Amino acid sequence: NYQVTDPDGKSFDLKIGDAEIEGSGDKLTGKIYAMSIDGSSLQILLEDRNSNADDYSHVYVYQQDELEPAGVLNGEVSSYRVHPQGRLVTAIGSSEVFQSFYLEKDFTLENGVLVEIARDFYPMGNEVTARKAITLSGSKAGVAYTMTVKAGSRLVVLGTDNQQWVCLQDIETGEIGWLQVPQGEFGQILVDGKSESAQDYFDGLYYFG
Numbered sequence: 001n002y003q004v005t006d007p008d009g010k011s012f013d014l015k016i017g018d019a020e021i022e023g024s025g026d027k028l029t030g031k032i033y034a035m036s037i038d039g040s041s042l043q044i045l046l047e048d049r050n051s052n053a054d055d056y057s058h059v060y061v062y063q064q065d066e067l068e069p070a071g072v073l074n075g076e077v078s079s080y081r082v083h084p085q086g087r088l089v090t091a092i093g094s095s096e097v098f099q100s101f102y103l104e105k106d107f108t109l110e111n112g113v114l115v116e117i118a119r120d121f122y123p124m125g126n127e128v129t130a131r132k133a134i135t136l137s138g139s140k141a142g143v144a145y146t147m148t149v150k151a152g153s154r155l156v157v158l159g160t161d162n163q164q165w166v167c168l169q170d171i172e173t174g175e176i177g178w179l180q181v182p183q184g185e186f187g188q189i190l191v192d193g194k195s196e197s198a199q200d201y202f203d204g205l206y207y208f209g
Contacts, residue, residue, distance in 0.1 A: 002030075005022075009025060009029065010028070011024050023058065033045040042062040044061075046058040047077060057077055061112050070109065073107065088117060093105040096162050097160055097181045098157075098181055101126075103123075118162070119161075123159040124159045126206060128203060130149045130150065131151060133149060134179075135149070139178060147170070166179045
């Protein structure tokens with residue numbers, strides 16, 4: 001039994017057998033779904049929309065007649081992909097470095113809570129233009145600097161590890177280089193060891209909001 005108990009979609013009541021839980025949301029749609037990441041417990045998904053009309057789901061784990069919150073997954077429910085053999089679900093999430101971008105992210109359950117499984121590389125694919133000359137590393141090791149990008153060069157942002165590095169490809173030459181970013185500083189890049197705004201060096205970056 002699932003009911004949205006507020007006319008604006010701000011609260012709900014969920015019951016399965018003797019288990020019951022009340023919670024809140026932004027704009028609950030009243031739609032409910034189920035999946036099983038691990039093949040033993042059941043994950044209940046309550047569809048919601050935030051102020052930007054972006055869909056996401058509140059996730060609750062139902063097991064042994066108990067309901068417990070597990071976290072949230074972003075994106076439309078129809079876009080989620082469950083991989084029982086890997087005990088994970090793939091959903092979308094925002095990039096945490098360089099520019100705003102929707103990335104595919106993998107999540108599993110640890111002690112009943114959704115935890116992200118980091119990937120080595122997250123594809124992006126948008127085109128940017130260099131506003132200033134900048135030198136890129138030939139590898140993520142950051143040892144040999146082998147590629148200099150000139151002002152006006154068009155590049156494709158191939159992707160990122162979403163932690164310390166962004167991979168760029170010069171459209172004209174096909175050369176690929178790595179740009180280091182400071183951890184915990186969104187929208188920044190490292191230039192000669194100093195944190196600089198990525199927008200000072202590139203046109204065409206994406207930023208939400």
